Amino acid sequence: MEEKIIYIAGLGLIGGSLALGIKRRHPHYKILGYNRSDKSRIIALERGLVDEATDDFKAFAPLADVIILAVPIKQTITFLKILSEIDLKENVIITDAGSTKLEIVSAAEQYLTGRPVQFVGSHPMAGSHKSGAAAADVHLFENAYYIFTPSKLTGQQTIADLKDLLSGLQARFIEIEAAEHDRVTSQISHFPHILSASLMEQAGDYAAEHEMASRFAAGGFRDMTRIAESEPGMWTSILLTNKAAVLERISDFKQRLDSVAELISQNDENAIWDYFAKARQTRKEMEIHKRGGLESSFDIFVDVPDEEDVILEILELLRGTSLVNVHINEENREDINGILQISFKNANDLEHARQVITSKTAYKVFIE
């Protein structure tokens, strides 16, 4: 494949990590970057994330075979409009990295239809507490979902070409319609952020009159409010670009709160029990339950005493295998023997582990 010129607008955590992922598999591609502020632009050049960088978005656009807009949603839409007004390479591929997709895909279709360009929406589903080019990490997208949302401007080859360009990310590529992406993420990401922030505010206001509220808050409360510390700007634009889906989830949820309140008022013990039991069962059945991540994990159980040394001994034997979780199962504990549960990414590593542990130790091994 011939050398290509890739233009990444926005050299923060996402844009910078995409650059590293592209260079990992395509070291000869030329990567041009745009960043408004000097800081990340200079760091990106120093770290070699990009070969050249500008603070004038229009400057490199005409040179690019692929343009990746890794800027906030509003700016992404502004840049799509600008791209519609300048001469670009024939069949240039344009994509983005926004957390909501319908408004961006619609803007692309509105501004770019009739132009000789390809467009597909992108949502690399990864992030970090860190930000800026300094935080760019070639590992950021490994095993993360990278979602493509096709548009009227997506050609036969558009997504295939991007998958090749981005293969170094080692992400899990998925195609989904933009509106459905926004509905799904409203449920599992956008609305939960509202719940978390609202619970945090409610508890904060309550603690002003009930000071123990902040002292006793722990465990479950801590889990439920963790994402309330997310960056306000990003979540503001997410809500404003996914209004319909988010508002629908809010009103659906209020009805659920009403029905729980009704059960409590009526002392309907059985119905409340069923409500908690259903929620518990639903979560156990959902893929999120797997400690190994979104994919089903491959577990081996080793019957060892509950001692760090033994655990390290086992892990030493497994050097190089793709283990994703190590758990000391106290639940299944026989008085003396703890049961060590190790989860792997795939069946081969599981089988390898079984052979190594059985051949090199005397511990009993179980596979479920």
Added chain:
Amino acid sequence: MEEKIIYIAGLGLIGGSLALGIKRRHPHYKILGYNRSDKSRIIALERGLVDEATDDFKAFAPLADVIILAVPIKQTITFLKILSEIDLKENVIITDAGSTKLEIVSAAEQYLTGRPVQFVGSHPMAGSHKSGAAAADVHLFENAYYIFTPSKLTGQQTIADLKDLLSGLQARFIEIEAAEHDRVTSQISHFPHILSASLMEQAGDYAAEHEMASRFAAGGFRDMTRIAESEPGMWTSILLTNKAAVLERISDFKQRLDSVAELISQNDENAIWDYFAKARQTRKEMEIHKRGGLESSFDIFVDVPDEEDVILEILELLRGTSLVNVHINEENREDINGILQISFKNANDLEHARQVITSKTAYKVFIE
């Protein structure tokens, strides 16, 4: 101090762990136990949690200097009534371990007033996904809040005597009025469980029509629904014994959802930003970054490259600490601080790990 006879009714996780904590500091005290089912009663005897055990609650009550009711809330109230009908030692101290306090304290005052007994409500704020005498752990309450809720039957010495009895728990003892305890816990524990269960049910129903919802669920969603897997029976009785406070929190929260929905409908960007910023600030200022409390886990996040060697290097440093789980966060990384997540049995080991890793490696460490 003379030998005492302690009677613990309910030899599950809480009762069994209390027994271990008492023996730790008062090995000569005699501990009698009650448990209806054979299983935990037999395990409690085998593990030496108690010196003698019965399945007849009344049997040991007259012998006791201290009676601890570590059974479900309803049964606690039933046992208080039974205790009012039998002869007890003069000035016997009676306490409980329920998650809500007002109904229990009221029942104690109703049934025991005029009798020569002392009563104070207790809420040891620790728990586990494990249960039964087999899961009893002398470390369970270390650094956790142990709350006393005084009653009309609480004497000058009652709480001081219990603090001495329970000093081996190494818990943080606090006194608070029963009604205030229930209000505070409705906000930071009871209502959040409703939020979590309702979000889980909502997502489950949504996933039936939008299958990607279960595939993409990760990070923040997993955090927010973790407590939806709690034991239904316990939470049903908690809601039913704290109705007023919980219903008030539900209706307050619905108003907050309404105002967020209003801001979104009106595209009030600044107000939405302020809303998220306030929640973020409130959480940063709250004491929730500390340990101790319901379902408290002791997790450290280490920002390392996803390589077995690095993980083994870290685990080597942690030799001898009570780690219970090692997780390599390789799923969608949004909202996750660092790749390596290590969970410990108690706050001391967590702090030890933090110091060792920060002093001996260059990896960033996050707690909470």
